[in-house]
Amino acid sequence: MCVDLDGTLIRSDLLVESALALLARKPLTVFAMLLWLLGGKARLKREIARRVELDATTLPYNHDLVTWVRAEQQVRPVVLCTAADAALAELVAAHVGGFELTLSSDGALNLSGANKAQALVDRYGERGFDYAGNAAVDLHVWKHARSAIVIASGPSLARAAARVTEVERTFASPKASVHKWLKALRVHQWVKNVLVFLPLLAAHRMLDMHAVxxxxxxxxxxxxxxxxxYLTNDLLDLAADRQHPRKRHRPFAAGTLPLTAGPIAAIALLISSFALAWLVEPTFFAVLLGYYLLTSAYSLRFKRIMMLDVVVLALLYTTRILAGAAALDTPPSFWLLAFSMFIFLSLAMVKRYTELLAAQKAGKVTASGRGYDVEDIPLIQSLGGSSGYLSVxxxxxxxxxxxxxxxxxxxxYLWVLCPLLLYWISRTWAIAHRGIMHDDPVVFAVKDSVSRVLLGLAALIALLAI
Structure with missing residues (x-):
């Protein structure tokens, strides 16, 4: 019994996984990857595998197939046969256990498609093995196999396999759906971008249709x-997300969306965003570019640096307000920027505080992918509360x-806003202290009924003041 790895035993691709892990640490290696690829795909896999360490225990396994494979291991020899590099394939084989042999790419030969078929025929003979695979490229192997075990999200691959050999069994794999893509795009997080409307509201230009x-x-x-x-961040942060109690369910971390589709979608969205931004205002285009560069730097590096990460998060929120002012071609309000910097620094501290509290409860001493220890919890609580009160x-x-x-x-009349804001900040930190805060305080504020009532009261007070 021969079992494929990428997309079959695991709901991921080790080449893409390892490449993303390397890019997350050293983004400039993208140019080296192009040179390695000139030497063939097998060399590319070998060079990347030499430079990364993947945690085989957290990979998104196809648990139904793993259970079946372990049952098969009790009655016949089972071989892991994969196009992944040997160094990474051996990690997975050791974690799952029970494989008699691991056949994989060796830096010179890419063990995929026809190459894999030839290797298996040479070792076991024509129709001398069964094979489990998940892609059209596996038809090269199934032509020579005694039977096929098909892992697919639909019936078309099984029908194609049935034309060249007997299909012994099929396993369902996750199908990319609109719901999963909306989750990956984090549409619910778009509420943060409502901040671009603040300069419009602060300038009392709500009736200016052109400005709106x-x-x-x-x-x-x-x-x-x-x-x-968000897509880029999820792709570069797979290992850390899989160790998080909630983030491990994100589509790419869980393997419910194909990793190869992620970069394509991210690039398409980015191009569309900047093409439309130029239609708004050149200054807005520049601010949006600054936001993208800053948030990319945060994803790649800054989020791992203690304290710098929360300052950058606060800046990213404030940049949305700058963008709203740029869209109106008006100078941003000093007061609005000063207020936003302090309030958003407090919320960024809430986010880190919540993550560290969860890590402490899980018995960990550090937050995965962050530059903090659980010993920093009192310090973050103190700084975050102080920053919130400074915004008041x-x-x-x-x-x-x-x-x-x-x-x-x-x-x-606006003085009434001060006690309302004091109450909201104090309550937010109290909820975080009790360990029942959502790990994104903005999402918490949107879903929290008390926060919505306070926002409505604040809006009413502002209207009365006008």
């Missing part, structure tokens, strides 16, 4: 760009300034 149209287009551009970044101070100073007097007929 530009802001709506800017919002849509940010949605596309943000989803592109900025709001109070703004209310007492000439800037509020020029925009509001009754600026004294």
């Amino acid at each position: 149209a530009d802001t709506l287009l800017a919002f849509f551009c940010f949605n596309l760009c943000a989803s592109s970044v 101070l900025v709001l109070a100073l703004y209310i007492n300034s000439t800037a509020s007097e020029s925009l509001y007929r009754h600026p004294q």
Whole structure:
């Protein structure tokens, strides 16, 4: 019994996995990869495998197939036969256990398709083996196999296999659905991009249809760009996500979407975003580019650096406000930027605090993929709460300034916002302290009924002040 690895035993591809892991650490190796590829796909796999360490225990295994393979191992020899590089294939074979032999690419020969078929025929003879595979390329092997075990999301591959050999059994694999893509794009996170509307609201230009149209287009551009970044982040952070209690269910980490489709979708979204951004305003295009570069740097490096990560997160939120001002071609408000920097730094601290608290409860001493230890929990709590209260101070100073007097007929009404904000920040940190906070505080705020009521009250107070 011969079993394929990529897409069969695991719901992933080790070449793509290892390449992404290497790019996450050393992005410039993309140029070296192009040179390695000139020496053949087998050499590319070998060079990448030499430079990465994958955790075979967290890979998205096809558990139904693994259970079946282990039962087969009790009655006949089972061989792992894969186009993956030997170094990575051996890790998986050791984790699953029970394989009599592992056949894999060796740096010179890429053991895929016709090459794999020839290797198996040479070793076991024509029709001397059964083979489990998941792709059209496996038809080369099934032509010479006694029977086929087909792993596929639909019936077409099984029908094709049945034309060249007997199909012994089929296993279902996850089908890429609209729901899974929407989850991967994190459409629910688009609520963060509503911040681009703040300059429109702060300038009281809600009735200016041209300004509203530009802001709506800017919002849509940010949605596309943000989803592109989310896809990229998920692809580069597979190992850390699989060790997280909630993030391990993300489509790419769980293997329910093909890894190869991720980069294509990310690039398409990014191109669409910047093409539309140019239609809004050149300044907005520049701000969006700055946001993309900063968030990419965060994904690749900054999120692993203690304290710098939360400052960058706060900057990314604030950049959305800068983008909204750029879309209107108006200078951003100093007060709005100062307020947003402090409040979003506090929320970024909540995010890290929640992750560390979860790590502590799981018996870990560090947060996976982050630069923090659980010993930092009291420090983050102190800094985050202080930053939130400073945002209230900025709001109070703004209310007492000439800037509020020029925009509001009754600026004294705005003082009610201060106790509301104090209550919300204090309550948010109290919920985080109890360990029941969603690991994204913005998502928490959207779903939390108390937060929605407070937002409604704040909007009413602002209208009364106008």
